Amino acid sequence: MMRKTVPDFEAMKQAGEKISMLTAYDYPSAQIVEEAGVDMILVGDSLGMVVLGYDSTVPVTMEEMIHHTKAVRRGAAQTFVVADMPFMSYATVELAIHNAGRLIKEGGADAVKVEGGIDIAPLVQTLTRAGIPVVGHIGLTPQTASQLGGFKVQGKDIESANQLLKDGQALEEAGAFSLVLEAIPRQVAEKITKGLRIPTIGIGAGVDCDGQVLVYHDLLGLFKRFKPKFVKQYAELRSxxxxxxxxxxxxxxxxxxxxxxxxxxxxxxxxxxxxxxx
Structure with a gap:
């Protein structure tokens, strides 16, 4: 199996081929995900909750993200790996370039993921011009969930739905090569997906997205604290x-x-x- 590239994912969207993405946080889980044939691995800052026991993703540090990304790369040498930029690691352009560069150089990631819409488009443009592939993330953005009123579905009224459309367009124009859509009504996610050249990866955003992502521990029934509505549990490995x-x-x-x-x-x-x- 050859590691996919950014153009491969754009070609998959054009061909109507769905993209599979799953999180992994360590060497053995990365091996399993790669052997299962998943297209893309996300080393999500969700590791803060499902691996490190934090109450949210906010406390996750750059050192923790690099540590786990390195382990995933060792376990999945032939899979495209995206690493989350943790909270406050891209608060300024200089900080973002430095930290994104570390995830690529030290962690071995193929791309980084950042949360936010139009407001971070200039930052995305700077990162992509520096040669760092970027995945955007709009809708429910866990790092700033408190500003959104908690872990709630986004885009449920016409004003917020239109804002998500603008966010998606702005991130594509800024150079993002893919976009995660989280906790968005299916119809809104479908409109965003159809209006973009780049592929969308849904999590709680319906089947019309170009691909789907889930958290490894949710899919396998390993995380007990809560289970979002959008999670399909394929096994109950905890019991x-x-x-x-x-x-x-x-x-x-x-x-x-x-x-x-x-x-x-x-x-x-x-x-x-x-x-x-x-």
Missing amino acids: VSIHSIQEYNKEVKSGYFPSEQHTFGLSDELIQKLYGDK
Whole structure:
């Protein structure tokens, strides 16, 4: 499997071929996602909640993002990797170029993702001119969810829907090569998608987007704290994991594990030498 490139994703949109994207945060999950044939991996700042136990994505640092992006790159050498720019890591142009460059150079990411619409279009333009591929993110933007009234669907009235359309156009014109649409009514996401040359990746934005993304831990049923409406859980690995560990715990306490099957031994001759004649 060859790693896809930015032009490949634009070609997929033109051909009507859906783009699959999934988050991954470490070496083993990246391996699994790559082996499953997913087109694009997002090292999301959602790792703050599903891996590091924070209450939101806001506390995630650049060092944490680089650490996890490096692990994902090692696990998925042939998959296009997008790394989130964490909160306040792109507050100024200078800071954004420095931090985005670190995610590419140190983390091994192929592209970075930033949240925001028209307001960050100049920043996106600067990053792309510096040779850094950028994925935009509009709709529900978790880093600034408190300003949006919480984790709520965006674009539910004509004014906010039209603003999302303008945001999408501005980000495309600024050079973003793809756009994540989060928690947007299907009809609004469809209009945005049809009006753009670049592909849209939906999460809670309906089937008309050019692709879809989910959080690894949500898809596999590993995250317990909450489950958004837009999540389809394809497995319940949390309960399977708990059951397996409970069995291990019982076997250790009963002395059933480890059995001879899982034990190394010595020859009778060496045992005699070790213990001597008795």
